Amino acid sequence: MISYLETQVPLSLQESYDNSGLQLGDSDQECRGVLLAIDITEEVLREAVELGCNAVFTHHPLLFHSLRRITTETYIERCVAFALKHDLVIYSSHTCLDNSPLGPNAYWASKMGLREVRVLDPKPDFYCKVVTYAPRQDADAIRAALSEAGAGRQGEYSGCSFSVDGEGRFTPSAEAHPHCGTPCRSHVEPESCISVLVDKGRLGSVLSALRKAHPYEEPAIDVLPVSYRSSELGSGIVGDLPQPMTLEEIVDKMSDFQPVEQVCHSRYDGRAVRRVAFCSGSGAFLYQMAGRMGAELFLTGEAKYNDFYDAADYTVLATYGHYESELMTQNILGEILSEKIGTFALHYSVNSANPVNYLERSNGKK
Template sequence: MKIREITNAIAAYAPLQYQESYDNAGLLFGNADWEVTGVLLTLDATEAVISEAIERGCNLVVAHHPIVFGGLKKINGSNYVERVAIKAIKHDIAVYAAHTNLDNVRNGVSKMMARQLQLQDCRVLAPKRELLAKLYTFVPHAQAEKVQNALFAAGAGHIGNYSECSFNVEGTGGYKAGEGAKPYTGQVGQLHLEPETKLEVIFPLYLEPRVVQALLDSHPYEEVAYDVVKLGNAYNEVGSGLIGNLPEPMEELAFLQMVKQQFRTGCVRYTPLRGRPVQKVALCGGAGSFLLKKAISAGADAYISADFKYHEFFDAENQLVIADVGHFESEQFTVELFYHILTEKFRNFAPLKSTIRTNPVNYL
């Protein structure tokens, strides 16, 4: 198995196109065509983790956080990032990161947090826009099903929990083939009217090359008429954070104690209690203060995230309870998510989970 097979499986689950503009997800070190000797899963690709990969015979480290965010002007070992780069390159260790792209898919990092609390009816808290497109095309009646199925196989036609979604309208197409043309039906130089089906399918914008190619490969016409229109719709499968409901309402302090236990944290920083039950819970892995207003407007009783600054706690304004569990603690279950993705895709392959706890924060 080659490294690209592993990274492609992760990218299919969390497309790199969904990472934020500041991020640096993807293959950071190594060659995608290397044969895989083993895969080590971790939250952070630290020096200790690279050493562990060497000791355990793994030449691919899959991490949540990119060890390199900006460009490296020098690699002389003056800081931990450069030392990781030197060690990884020296020992032919590839490093792949799935960061905000894994945060932004509905079944990503925040979903792993939601599982710890058994939240139900989860939805994306802040869906992203302008990530969808619609394809319109015109096909002879007899070939419409073939073309439609090819578009579905390329990834078109998914809306929420529904697949193979399309809209079909029957009509008549007309054309006159010119000199040198090889029309599917009709004669050169004569106007031809053909009973056609107009197909409309929706798809994620990043799949446009694949969807259009599937159309061209399956369509019987020499010249295929089609339009791709970028949509402004919110894409409810992609975005920041999640919001869902506890199975039963809980008293606030009991809820916070459960959060502390489930997230295995030495400290939960929280805002004043409101004296109201908690049932609707919003959450976001990592630094999530930017979603506080979204959590409030969505009617959340509590918002679980990390890295809130002192003055940001005031922004709760007694409308919900903020529970800051710590950055590492909110994302620690990402390793389990990586493991699930790879073992579901490759049933006879066993990636290894790092034994290194990379959290740089300690509690007294």
């Protein structure tokens, strides 16, 4: 199940500071049920045990930093101890999901009906080029193996590759066992050069599949860096609404698929906007890019005080809570995993809770 999720949301998409992936537990055990949540808390873990689940999948990682001890002093240590005691598997898909075309930003854009959608900050250095050389009669089998391993995927296209025919020259040693040619004699073989684009998260499995399918004892394989930025992978998203809407109308529409209790915003004159940008969580670092891409409004989970001043030169900045902007990740992970295991073993936590609490005064004073 974890392997399937990582083919859909590769760990290589995560940011350098992140710790997405398997947090703890034996991932080889049989899965009896999965509880989906935003964060790992003691309440969430107890809920998993009560439901008979032995796996908890979250958006935010439990472990961002290494632990020097496991006691009862902090909630993180208590959660680790509880999970180990009850043989739970904990897995998190954080910024790799954020940067994915299956993640919360793309989900938000789809729910809002955005058109002409683009990523605000495409992720660099995600792809490499794998090149190999093989006898022409084996080229189709190798291309098929590469495609099956996930190489050659570009947007809505799969099995993408480029080939050119040429001649390979080599001299096998006396100890070699050549697929073609004779030991100690120079040989010329009609070959195809095959090149495919590979995301780095799949590189290991692609190279393994390539070596398994290749007939040569010592196949020639090149792995080359590629300065290619996909328009679908990266932070934030920008696009055009079907029709101009005011901030209030946008918030009303957002409330149909995620909780929106209060909105903070920079200076705003009340006019309707068409091009909007969004980044779940802590996305305020993108407001300048949103403005440069023509966004009249940029929504995110949270921002710093001065961001509301500084953003005024670029766009209208609006925030409505980190937790609120990422609650949809439970549904997203559920939709992805249901493709593999169905829905019978999936549960959505009722104990996912916003760690930020608000004091509401009832005496009418402001």
